Structures are given as structure tokens and as C-alpha cells.
Amino acid sequence: MPTVDAPLLTRAALNRALLARQHLLARATGPALDLVDHLVGLQAQNPPSPYTALWSRLEGFRHADIGAALESRRAARIAVMRGTIHLVTAADALVLPGLASPLYARDLRFNTQHGAGLRQLELAELTNAARALVEESPRTTTELGRLLAERWPRVAPTTLAYGARGTLPLVQVPPRGVWRQSGATTWTTADAWFGPAAVESAPDLTDPDARAAELERLVLRFLAAFGPASVADVQQWSGLGGLRSVVDQLRDRLVTFRAEPGPGSATGRELFDLPDAPRPDPAVDAPIRFLPDLDNLLLAHADRTRVISEEHRRRLTSLNGGLPGSFLADGRVAGTWTVTRERVDTGQVRPRRELATLELRPFDALDATTSRAVTAEGEGLVRFVADDAADHRVRVVPP
Secondary structure, X not given: OOOOOOOEEOHHHHHHHHHHHOOOOOOEOOOHHHHHHHOOOEEOXXXXXXXXXXXXXXXXXXXXXXHHHHHOOOEEEEEOHHHOEEEEEHHHHOXXXXXXXXXXXXXXXXXXXXXXXXXXXXXHHHHHHHHHHHHXXXXXXXXXXXXXXXXXXXXXXXXXXXXXXXXXXXXEOOOOOOOOXXXXXXXXXXXXXXXHHHHHHOOOOOOHHHHHHHHHHHHXXXXXXXXXXXXXXXXXXXXXXXXXXXXXXXXXXXXXXXEOOEOOEOOXXXXXXXXXXXXXXXXXXXXXXXXXXXXXXXXXXXXOOOOOOHHHHHHHOOOOOOOOOEXXXXXXXXXXXXXXXXXXXXXXXXXXXXXEEEEEXXXXXXXXXXXXXXXXXXXXXXXXXXXXXXXXXXXXXXX
């Protein structure tokens, strides 16, 4: 609990601090992987999502920047925070899954669909067998489950594959994740993908001191990209519990604030931050920005009111828990977007051309200035997302 004399940070101040660190106030410059590293990865359940996330945050970003990084093994798609697929740097692919391992272990034990089947097995044996198979040759989920079922025929192949994914740091190998390429999800271990030299240089997370140091580093990186934040925020983002003690160990390296009071808190939550991290004036202008589905900006805090109201959050969340693409106006989520495609007849000798339309669905009516700004930014987005279409347009759907 913060003391009453701790400096107060309003929601507006938290909003601008978060946008600055996410490079959503001003786009970053430099290599794409530098930004991926700063953001501690990008949500990537859907392969196109990181591309849109980087387009909104990085000046001059090109699709090929990520495709080349995946194919050259400088980046990877792998399950890390919250057990979800992220695009991360090679260095993070060798560390973050190990830090998140308690999350996976808990899920394997209590998973409603696969837990009962996995409790019949010695997980260490399953892990070793799966490792041998995917390091011999990258395997699809279906193939891996089928081959494991030859040894454990009484357990469903899907359960065996799920167990392998929960006990091994499995990389999705290209062309999965490369722009405009497709293919079944195919797995190998991070160790096999990045090679002995990279593995040797990674910290040994079986060493308690090394693990503690990496957890502290993880918290500091989170604050650099998502702070100021509470302990609950760090745990929401990472999916890990028990981080209060890690934050307490870092107190002498951090500054503390208190959030605006809210329901159930007379003084506001205690917030932590890096001393020299940017905390812009809350009145600084925030441009229109587009976010992909499931962007970490909307998932990284227990209290998300710094970027979205509770009313709009309920409207944004779908029945399966997913989040659609959204756009920010004045730094806050103001609506959703989708791109639709259709073949149109030009009425000329030329064949039918594909038209890509960015449909914007604001939660509330936009004023004329905001409508012009969101349309202008949207014109760049639709050309980026639908780079293979012949024609593009933006349409604002009235609320």
C-alpha cells in the first residue's frame, strides 16, 4: 500500500507514460528487432499481428524486416508470457520460456481438457521423447501427437502433443509467421533452432541465483516498456504469481507513486517505475494509432483504465476472450477496425480488381477533426495490411 505522500499519477499521466514507452506518441527509429527487444516481444497468436503492431510503432517498418529475422534465426515465434505465442528476439526465446515454466507446469496439471490424460504419464519421459522427435526433424502438432501415441497408445495424440508443448520451449519454424506465407505450425526446440553457441551463452535458469536475477531483469524490462505499474500489473502481463518479493528486492532501484483512488482503494494502488523512464506531460498530444488484435498494450495491466474505459473494454472483448484490432484517439481505445476484400468490376477491358476496405467502427461519434485524422492514418494502414490489393479505401461506420 503506498503512503499518502507518494506522488500521485493520474490516469492521463499513466496513459501518456505508457504511450511514450510503447512508441505510440512518436514512432521509433532503428532496427525492428531493437523495438521487439524493448517491448519484450509482441503478441503473435495470429501471424500478421506483430506486423501491424510494428507498423504503428516504427518509422519506415517493412514486412521483410520480420520475415528476414525469422528466417535468419534472429527472432522466433514461441510461447512465453501468459503461455501465449509471441514474436521475440533469439535471446529472449532462450530465456523467457524458462521463466514462464511454472505457468505451464500448473496448466498441465489442472488443464480441463488434457490434465487427466497427462497425469497418467511420467512427464519427464514424455518430454525426452518429444524432444528427440522434434530435434530429429521439425514436426507439425498432428505429426508429433501421432508419433508419441505409438509409445503411449492409451493417451489421445492431441493430449500428448499438448504435453510436449507445455514442457519444451518449442519454436514455430518458418515459413510460419513470414508475411504472405503460410503452412502448418511446425515445431522444434529453441535449443536446436538457435544452436549450441546461443544456448551456451544463455543464463542457466536451474541455478536459483541466475533465475532470481533474470526475474528481476524481467520486471525492470516490463517497467521500461509498460510502466509505471503495480505488482498486479507485472503479474497480469507475465502470467506469473509471487512477484511481490521480486519487486521488493528492487525497491532501492525504483521510484514509487500512487494511482488515482478507485473502487476498494482510498489511497490508490502503489506503482513502481524506473527513475529515468519517460513520464510526459499528460496534456501532450497523442496521435491516432492502430493496434492489432490482442496487442499487449491492452493485456499488460490488471487495471487497464489508463487506455480503455470499463464500458468500452466490455464492448471490445469477444465471447472467446479475444480482442479485435482497435484504434486509439487521444491515447485511448475509441473503436475497432477490420479489413475486408472484394472483387470489383472496373467496367473496362481490365480484369476485375481487388478492393481492400478498412472499416472503422468507433464506439462513439467522432468529431470532424478526429474523423479526418483517423481516416488519414487508416489510409496508410490499409495499404500496409492489404499490400497485395489493387485498390484501397477507408470507411467509417457510424456507431
